Structure formats: structure tokens, C-alpha cells
Amino acid sequence: MTLVDSPAITTGGPALAQERRLVTAIPGPRSRELMARKAAAVAAGVGTTIPISVVAAGGGVIVDADGNSLIDLGSGIAVTGVGNANPRVVEAVTAQLNAFTHTCFTVAPYDSYVAVAEKLNQLTPGDHVKRSALFNSGAEAVENAVKIARHFTKKQAVVAFDHAYHGRTNLTMGLTAKNIPYKSGFGPFASEVYRAPLSYPFRDGGLDGREAAARAITHIEKQVGAENLAAIIIEPIQGEGGFIVPAAGFLPALAEWCRANDVVFIADEVQTGFGRTGAWFASEHDGIVPDLVVTAKGIAGGLPLSAVTGRSEMMDSAMAGGLGGTYGGNPLACVAALAAIESYEEDGLIERAREIGAVLLGRLNALRTADARIGDVRGRGAMVAIELVDPATGAPDAALTSAVAKHAHANGVLVLTCGTYGNVIRFLPPLTISDELLIDGLGVVAEGLKSA
Numbered sequence: 001m002t003l004v005d006s007p008a009i010t011t012g013g014p015a016l017a018q019e020r021r022l023v024t025a026i027p028g029p030r031s032r033e034l035m036a037r038k039a040a041a042v043a044a045g046v047g048t049t050i051p052i053s054v055v056a057a058g059g060g061v062i063v064d065a066d067g068n069s070l071i072d073l074g075s076g077i078a079v080t081g082v083g084n085a086n087p088r089v090v091e092a093v094t095a096q097l098n099a100f101t102h103t104c105f106t107v108a109p110y111d112s113y114v115a116v117a118e119k120l121n122q123l124t125p126g127d128h129v130k131r132s133a134l135f136n137s138g139a140e141a142v143e144n145a146v147k148i149a150r151h152f153t154k155k156q157a158v159v160a161f162d163h164a165y166h167g168r169t170n171l172t173m174g175l176t177a178k179n180i181p182y183k184s185g186f187g188p189f190a191s192e193v194y195r196a197p198l199s200y201p202f203r204d205g206g207l208d209g210r211e212a213a214a215r216a217i218t219h220i221e222k223q224v225g226a227e228n229l230a231a232i233i234i235e236p237i238q239g240e241g242g243f244i245v246p247a248a249g250f251l252p253a254l255a256e257w258c259r260a261n262d263v264v265f266i267a268d269e270v271q272t273g274f275g276r277t278g279a280w281f282a283s284e285h286d287g288i289v290p291d292l293v294v295t296a297k298g299i300a301g302g303l304p305l306s307a308v309t310g311r312s313e314m315m316d317s318a319m320a321g322g323l324g325g326t327y328g329g330n331p332l333a334c335v336a337a338l339a340a341i342e343s344y345e346e347d348g349l350i351e352r353a354r355e356i357g358a359v360l361l362g363r364l365n366a367l368r369t370a371d372a373r374i375g376d377v378r379g380r381g382a383m384v385a386i387e388l389v390d391p392a393t394g395a396p397d398a399a400l401t402s403a404v405a406k407h408a409h410a411n412g413v414l415v416l417t418c419g420t421y422g423n424v425i426r427f428l429p430p431l432t433i434s435d436e437l438l439i440d441g442l443g444v445v446a447e448g449l450k451s452a
């Protein structure tokens with residue numbers, strides 16, 4: 001029986017792999033129609049190249065309208081850490097739907113919002129007194145974190161880093177580094193945003209973390225001056241910018257400088273938070289305690305929710321009613337978050353992220369020894385990437401990257417690319433994926449590299 005006959009979600013190694021190859025070789029009518037539409041969209045410069053119309057997902061597999069199944073190595077861009085349609089989340093949201101769907105927390109409050117805030121206060125790094133405010137998207141939470149930092153410090157400037165990604169709203173576009181497709185033609189951007197050099201070990205010519213931090217701080221002092229600077233915002237491991245893990249010592253040195261200069265240190269943990277890197281938050285790997293932590297994505301099992309959590313004196317400094325919006329901390333998203341957090345805690349998912357990381361790093365490093373086009377393998381936990389280069393020059397190879405991703409998609413494996421130079425393939429599987437599926441998916445990527 002192939003998955004054409006059975007769209008039920010199955011997990012498991014070789015048998016599924018066999019079925020997947022069979023069905024993906026013969027796209028059904030619905031997928032053919034979609035492929036044609038997507039091809040037109042891609043030709044017009046919009047849309048993705050993945051020719052499927054999803055009808056179900058779970059257990060590390062996405063099933064399309066023809067019964068084709070894809071191994072999910074992207075988690076909807078690091079969102080479905082607890083797996084798609086996680087039973088705890090489904091049950092909680094269903095019960096909430098039957099109770100009430102919306103009141104607006106500031107008009108008529110409800111317990112689940114408070115419970116999520118308390119959980120965030122407890123789980124984020126540091127044992128100081130904290131407060132949390134809830135929003136809908138990562139970008140919205142980043143904007144609010146900057147507003148809080150400005151209100152608290154009475155300063156205006158914000159520093160973001162090379163290769164950073166913080167969203168696509170007006171202020172966050174300015175914080176985001178990459179021009180195309182995120183910024184070009186969408187200006188003017190918000191003022192008082194500056195950029196500093198990052199620690200990017202693969203392309204840094206051997207700078208260690210402290211040296212890279214000294215370079216960034218000198219740059220900031222020259223360009224802005226601490227007396228004008230409200231906040232620096234940084235992803236502890238960069239996501240869209242290419243899964244760049246800064247060298248040890250970089251983040252602690254920046255955090256120290258911020259403390260000494262009354263500058264708010266904002267960690268954007270939108271992509272790295274909620275167990276993704278094998279710890280609740282990636283800041284923990286570097287032993288830093290950010291003043292404000294921004295979270296979203298993995299927080300609520302696929303429902304839109306985001307948060308800013310931070311020092312109570314900073315959070316309380318903003319005027320009541322000055323943050324948030326109508327839907328922030330919607331009751332459906334809040335109960336989903338409580339259920340997702342229960343799943344991370346009780347289903348051992350953070351430990352599982354570390355195991356997934358061992359498989360990813362082991363297999364990808366082995367591939368790298370045999371293939372000089374893999375310039376770098378990096379990441380933590382279930383957030384790992386390969387950077388593809390021209391072996392002769394070390395120059396980024398975006399064409400190879402896109403060919404490998406296309407091969408993977410055509411052969412039933414959903415992987416994402418990223419990076420300023422478009423030459424990074426990133427692996428962000430759901431933390432519920434089996435080793436068999438993961439290894440099978442990596443095998444297809446390896447085939448793609450061989451055939452490219």
C-alpha cells in the first residue's frame with residue numbers, strides 16, 4: 001500500500017521511505033495543478049517552490065492532498081517544536097473554543113493569560129523579579145521590547161547586528177539586515193537604528209568571542225555612543241541570517257558592556273526559544289541573563305502568540321495601555337501555550353532536542369569530511385545548518401544550495417534555506433520526529449548534494 005491509498009500519517013524508517021519515493025515520483029492531479037500554479041507564482045517572483053497542498057501533519061510528516069508525504073525538517077520555521085496537531089494542544093484549544101474565544105485581556109481578563117506570563121517569568125533566564133506581556137507575532141513582540149527599552153532608559157537609539165533578522169514590520173525591517181527580499185523598496189525605515197558587526201566564526205578570520213565583542217563595542221561607541229543608546233537587540237544564535245553561533249565569550253562581553261552603560265540587552269529568542277537548541281532558551285548556553293527576552297514561534301504549538309519577558313522595573317515603566325493590542329494573548333493561543341509548555345516539560349522534548357542535535361551534527365559532519373563544498377556545520381540542539389561554498393575560494397554557493405533544497409523537496413523532504421548569501425541549508429525538525437525519519441531525510445539531502 002502506498003501513501004496515495006492511505007493519507008494517514010505514518011512514522012517510521014525504511015518502509016515509509018520506500019512509499020515516499022514511490023508516490024513523490026508520480027504526483028497526483030491536485031499536486032500537478034498546484035505545481036503549475038506555484039511554478040507560475042515563482043516565475044512571477046512570489047511563492048515557494050514546494051508543490052503541495054497540505055491536508056494533515058504530525059509526527060514529523062506532512063501529507064498533501066494526493067496522499068504524498070513529506071518528511072518535515074522545518075517545523076513551519078521553528079514553530080511546531082511540540083509536533084503538528086500535538087494532542088495536548090488540540091485538546092486544550094478545543095475546550096477553549098467551546099468556552100469562549102475572545103474578550104480582549106485588558107477589557108475582561110482571564111486566567112490562561114496570567115498563567116502563561118507566570119510560566120514565562122519562571123522559565124526565562126535569571127531569578128530576578130520579572131513581568132511578561134503577550135502579543136501575536138515575533139515582530140510585534142520585538143517592536144514592543146524596543147518601546148519598553150526606550151521608555152525605561154529615556155534614550156532612543158537601538159543597535160542590531162550584521163545578518164540579523166527581527167521581522168518585517170516597519171521598525172523590525174530596519175533592525176533586519178538583509179535587503180532583498182525584506183527591505184528593498186519598502187522604506188523609509190524607522191530612525192535611530194544602527195548596525196554593529198557580529199561574531200561569525202566561519203567568516204571572521206579567527207577572531208575569538210571577546211575580540212569580536214570589542215570590535216562591536218568600539219563600533220557602537222563611535223557610531224552611536226552609550227549615552228544615546230536605549231538597547232542592543234541580538235539573536236543568541238542567528239536564525240534567518242544563517243544559523244550563526246557567535247564565538248564563546250561574545251554575548252557575555254556585550255551583556256557586561258550593556259550593564260555597565262545602562263543599555264538594555266534584548267535577546268531575540270523568537271527562533272531559538274522553547275527548547276529548540278536543547279535548553280529552554282539559547283541564552284543559557286552562554287550563561288547570559290538578558291534584561292528583556294522576546295519569544296514567539298515554538299511557544300504555542302502553532303497558534304500565533306509572542307511575548308516580552310523582562311525585569312519588572314523595565315516592564316512596569318511603560319504606561320498602562322501603551323503596549324499590545326486587541327488580540328495580544330488571545331485565549332486560544334494562551335491555552336495552546338500552556339499545553340505546549342506542558343508537552344516540552346513532560347514529554348522530554350528539550351532532552352530530545354539534544355539527541356536530535358547529536359544525530360544532525362554527527363551525520364552532517366561526516367558528510368562534510370567527504371565533501372569540501374560543505375564549508376561549515378554549525379548549530380545547537382535541533383537547530384543545525386550547513387553552509388555551502390566553492391571549495392576553491394570559500395565563496396558562498398547559493399546555486400548549489402538551491403539545487404540541493406529543490407532535490408529534497410522533489411524527493412519528499414521539506415528543508416529550508418537561509419543566510420545573507422542564500423547558501424545555508426537549515427534543519428529545524430519538530431522535536432517529536434523519530435530518528436528513522438530524521439536519518440531518512442538527511443539521506444535525501446546527501447543524495448541531493450551528490451547529484452548537484
Ligand SMILES: Cc1ncc(COP(=O)(O)O)c(C=O)c1O
Pocket residue numbers: 077137138139140142165166167168235239240268269270271296297
Ligand atoms: C529571530 C526572529 N525574530 C523575529 C522574527 C519575526 O517573527 P514573526 O515572523 O512571527 O513576526 C523571526 C521570524 O522568523 C525570527 O526568526
